[in-house]
Every structure is written in structure tokens, then in C-alpha cells.
Amino acid sequence: MPEKKPVTAENSVGIDLGIEKFAILSDGIAVENPRFIKRVEKRIKKLQKQISRKKKGSKNYEKQKIRIQKKYRKLRNLRDDFHDKVSTAIAKRYDTIFIEDLNVRGMQRNHHLARSITDVSFYSFKEKLKWKADRYGKNLIEIGRFDPSSKLCSRCGNIKKDLKLSDRVYSCDACGLTIDRDYNASLDIRKIGLVKVGLVPPEFTPVEIATSGLDGIYPYRQMSVGESGRSEASAEE
Numbered sequence: 001m002p003e004k005k006p007v008t009a010e011n012s013v014g015i016d017l018g019i020e021k022f023a024i025l026s027d028g029i030a031v032e033n034p035r036f037i038k039r040v041e042k043r044i045k046k047l048q049k050q051i052s053r054k055k056k057g058s059k060n061y062e063k064q065k066i067r068i069q070k071k072y073r074k075l076r077n078l079r080d081d082f083h084d085k086v087s088t089a090i091a092k093r094y095d096t097i098f099i100e101d102l103n104v105r106g107m108q109r110n111h112h113l114a115r116s117i118t119d120v121s122f123y124s125f126k127e128k129l130k131w132k133a134d135r136y137g138k139n140l141i142e143i144g145r146f147d148p149s150s151k152l153c154s155r156c157g158n159i160k161k162d163l164k165l166s167d168r169v170y171s172c173d174a175c176g177l178t179i180d181r182d183y184n185a186s187l188d189i190r191k192i193g194l195v196k197v198g199l200v201p202p203e204f205t206p207v208e209i210a211t212s213g214l215d216g217i218y219p220y221r222q223m224s225v226g227e228s229g230r231s232e233a234s235a236e237e
């Protein structure tokens with residue numbers, strides 16, 4: 001394996017993995033979700049319906065079983081090829097890659113998302129990306145899964161506590177920033193990563209970090225600017 005490139009802010013990128021878009025990069029590049037299951041599921045359902053009418057153990061049953069297995073193999077190959085091409089392109093382009101440590105098992109417990117998460121296969125992609133980063137001498141750094149990348153405003157650092165999974169646009173209550181939710185998260189992932197490797201100084205003092213409720217996670221205020229102002233006013237009274 002080649003020697004690793006130095007970790008710098010210049011040629012670095014934050015990546016937010018998702019379902020609407022497979023990946024959003026902090027430089028604005030979006031990778032579409034190919035939705036492989038949707039492309040082959042009709043054929044698989046038809047084959048499964050046909051096999052249910054055949055006698056188990058018969059030659060026709062075994063032939064049909066092989067046809068179904070081939071379709072699932074094709075699905076795996078399509079996904080692997082996609083992951084391979086995307087991970088190669090990213091590893092070649094950037095020297096330092098920041099990505100979130102996702103709780104994939106926890107996400108799959110949500111029955112509304114389980115199928116889509118299985119389709120995109122985040123874990124498989126991350127493993128390929130790690131291997132490609134090593135192969136090309138690049139740095140892949142994961143931020144913590146509890147870092148508030150989605151709820152954090154990439155402009156002012158305010159945390160939007162009431163952000164829902166269905167909210168596709170991030171609107172900051174403090175500074176008024178309106179931005180695509182996933183793009184905002186990718187900017188935050190890069191910023192969090194740069195802070196953690198010591199390339200970007202924290203924006204607040206140690207006292208503010210400790211009182212924010214995020215000590216040891218990420219040095220940004222958990223309290224919004226509006227809430228902070230009200231708290232200070234009440235303290236003065």
C-alpha cells in the first residue's frame with residue numbers, strides 16, 4: 001500500500017449517505033440512488049409466483065429455483081459494480097474523506113426504511129471506500145454516529161432539535177439559512193471531521209462546550225441563538 005497523503009483541509013470532502021440520493025458530497029456533487037431492487041423486483045416476484053405452483057423437489061421446481069438465484073446474483077453484481085465505481089472515483093479525487101459512522105442495524109429496525117437501506121447497502125460501500133482509500137494512499141476518517149451532523153446548521157452552528165426525518169430542506173431558526181438537508185449534513189460532516197483532527201479550531205470556549213451538553217462529541221452550542229438570548233435575559237433579571 002502507498003504512503004498516506006497528509007491530512008489537510010484543502011483536498012478534503014464530507015460525504016452524507018442517504019436514500020433519496022445515494023451520496024451528497026460537501027463540494028455539491030450528488031450521486032443518484034440507482035434503486036436496484038426496484039429494477040429487478042417485478043421479475044423476481046413473477047418467478048417466485050411461478051415456483052409456488054410447482055411441486056417441491058421436481059426438476060421444474062429446481063430449474064425455477066436456479067432462475068431466481070440468478071436474479072438475486074444479478075442484483076448483487078449490479079450493487080457491487082456501482083459501489084466499486086463510486087468508491088474508486090471518490091478515493092482518486094480526494095486526499096481526505098470524512099464519513100459518518102452510521103448505525104445501519106438500528107436504521108433497519110425502521111420497517112419503512114429497512115428495504116431501502118438494504119438496497120443501498122451502506123456497510124458494503126463503506127468497506128469498499130476504506131479499501132480504495134488505502135489502495136490510493138488516501139485518508140478515510142469516520143465521525144461519531146452521535147455527532148449532530150443532520151441537525152447542525154452548517155453556517156452558524158445552531159442545532160435544530162425538532163428536525164424530522166421527513167424534512168428534506170433544512171431551515172435554520174437562528175440565522176435563516178435554507179439549504180438541502182443532505183447537503184447541509186455533508187458540510188457538517190466535513191467540518192466535524194476537520195475539528196476532530198485538529199485542522200479547524202473549535203468555535204466556542206471549553207466552558208461553552210461543557211455547558212452545551214455536547215462535551216466530548218462536538219464543540220457547538222446545543223442551545224439556539226434565540227434560546228441563548230432568552231436565557232441570558234432571564235439570568236440578568
